[in-house]
Amino acid sequence: MTPGAYLKHRRTAAGLDLHDVAAALATEPRLAEHARASWIERIEADIVPMSFSTIVALRRAFRFDLDVLAQLAAIAMHSPVEPPRLCRICACSEADPCLGHRGACSWVDEDLCSACFTYEPADRLAIIQSAAAERDVGA
Numbered sequence: 001m002t003p004g005a006y007l008k009h010r011r012t013a014a015g016l017d018l019h020d021v022a023a024a025l026a027t028e029p030r031l032a033e034h035a036r037a038s039w040i041e042r043i044e045a046d047i048v049p050m051s052f053s054t055i056v057a058l059r060r061a062f063r064f065d066l067d068v069l070a071q072l073a074a075i076a077m078h079s080p081v082e083p084p085r086l087c088r089i090c091a092c093s094e095a096d097p098c099l100g101h102r103g104a105c106s107w108v109d110e111d112l113c114s115a116c117f118t119y120e121p122a123d124r125l126a127i128i129q130s131a132a133a134e135r136d137v138g139a
């Protein structure tokens, strides 16, 4: 995952669209809101580099892990850094888990967290099928 894709995943997981974030970044930079939205879109596509002040402003708009962002940025610069463990859907991580009504999420797969697991129809089907298979064996 690239640094921009990471921010996009975390923004989406927070339920925010580009315009929500653009509205939240009222002072940075001094652009019209629609221009700010497309500028954020280019950051998320790794076309525009992100400044430290942008990162700080984005961090105030939604939750993401600065350590993970730094790790991904280092990897993008070809540094020999271990890739962080991230959920492929919401990009949550150990230090930045999803907090639902049942508490923090956990890993159900190498790159899938329990909060996202419920929403994956293919995985859900697999659970139902394996449960049915177990029942057949038990009968």
Ligand SMILES: [Zn+2]
Pocket: 087, 088, 089, 090, 091, 092, 098, 112, 113, 114, 115, 116, 117
């Ligand atoms: Zn997830």
Ligand SMILES: [Zn+2]
Pocket: 087, 090, 092, 093, 097, 098, 105, 106, 113, 114, 115, 116
């Ligand atoms: Zn999660």
